[in-house]
Amino acid sequence: MESIDPQTARLFLVLAEELHFGRAAERLGWRQPQVSKTLQALEARCGVALLERSSRRVRLTAAGQALREPLADWLRQAEALPQLARAAASGLQGRLRVGLVSPAGFGPLPQWLRSFRDAHPGVELVLREATLDLQLQALQAGQMDVGLVLQPAGAPPLGLAHQRVASEPFVLALPSAMRERLGERPALAELLAQPLVLFPREIAPALHDAVLDFYRAQGVQVQPVQRAVQMATLIHLVSADFGLAWVPASLQALQRDGVVYRPAPRGAPTCETWLIWQEPAAPVVQRFIDHLPLRR
Template identity: 55%
Template sequence: MIEPRSLRQFLVVAEELHFGRAAARLHMTQPPLTQAIQKLEAQLGVRLFERSSRSVALSPAGAALLPEARRMLAELEALPALARAAAEGRQGRLRLGFVSTVGFGELPRWLRRFREQQPGIQLSLREATLDVQLQDFAADALDAGFVIHAPDALPSGFEALPIAREPLVLALPAELPQAGRAQLAAPDILDLPLVIFPREIAPSLFDAVLGFYRAHGRAPQIAQEAIQMQTIVNLVSAGMGVAWVPESVMGLQRSGVVYRPVAGPVPVSATSLIWRPGAPPAVQRFVTHVREGLGMA
């Protein structure tokens, strides 16, 4: 094992090309320095310097080692600052999951500003539904995630920061007669075929949608299931049915699709940022960043 002290001694001798001057810089006498260089050469199995009675020069092996020794010593000197930055959440990696609906809100702005303010944190993004994110958390492949759920139905075992709560609105094909109304009532839509996400990707929100129909004495006519909100809206555009979507999705404009509010109590979606208790400092720094973005600091 090559000690950092040995590399520093080699570096000074290489810069001075004189053992006496190098020893003075290192605040030691020449004989111990000569012995240290000889020991390093024995460890490496090569001569680092060509010596004569009048001069000292780097050998080819010494010339090759010189830049690497400088790099390794620089990295060693940077370790304390790096460790402090990691402990303070200014350095490291953040593996962040997010559901597609978050992209219609403030997420792009939060990510851009976080990258600007925390250049030492490497962001790794993964678009994933709640069920996939929970699997990633269990496999220690995710540090934090934006998830969608029904209000008061967060997965257990997580800390959470509420991001948004919004009513669901109805996306429907523009050719339907109901599309011409500014606001819909439950009787207008109960018998229309429904495009919806599979229950396993957001169980509480799926159940809230079905609860709306049950409250009106109906069962929904599920025509098609799709995972991504963009796909669901595209299927509505294709005339496959209507879909309940968070209000923020109204920013996703598709030809042949209109969005309409529904009168009366309707399902509500909530978005939260979740993370495990005891998460690394970089996660806490991101949580603080989002909290400040929400005006909650």
């Protein structure tokens, strides 16, 4: 098929529809001898007759009939290529690889993704759940296009372009048994003295340090009893009375028996969701950036 140019393909398809050289020439704006000569060259290239011609009628041969549909498909694709290229260059076509930390799924992210998909049907969204450290590696290696990560307010840059897209307070996830032991309004010092379930520092250093800095500011040297990578796993451990956990407020949507949520103490850090990407942003990435409700 690669040896057939679009002009010749269009000629054959018009002939196959009209089955008349004069009408085909008129539709194409060609002279009839040019139509005949081009068809002969096509048949010579294929090595078979594509039309049976007599003084009374013109009809497709079996070879011509077999060629008609795939040639029409090929021509449609060829004619669509310039538009496809323009769409890709403007970010309306292509693939967007999005990394996200698990808590992002409990906030407005699903609605944002749905809104973006509806507004950009030509863009394929490929979602990958990954912690901050893995997202940074993937972005720098060109294996991911954008990431959504959790950072505390005032966190330093990550070495990539970034914008804040959401902000929410922390809440404390407490085991029901701990609430019964401490009562509804425990003193701050008593609350902070409880065992802590926390994520490892290497997966989110700034967020980890913000929590521990709050403890230190209150004169408490915390000793976490258990660590877990995923926020949802922290909640499961809380339900088993391992200790309390600091989690973004949106995670309260994850209800589990044995867990109660309480507001974080006054002066506690705020949790932000950042969109991160490599500059210069590809067109489809810029479309995504422009679509999200960025907060400056």
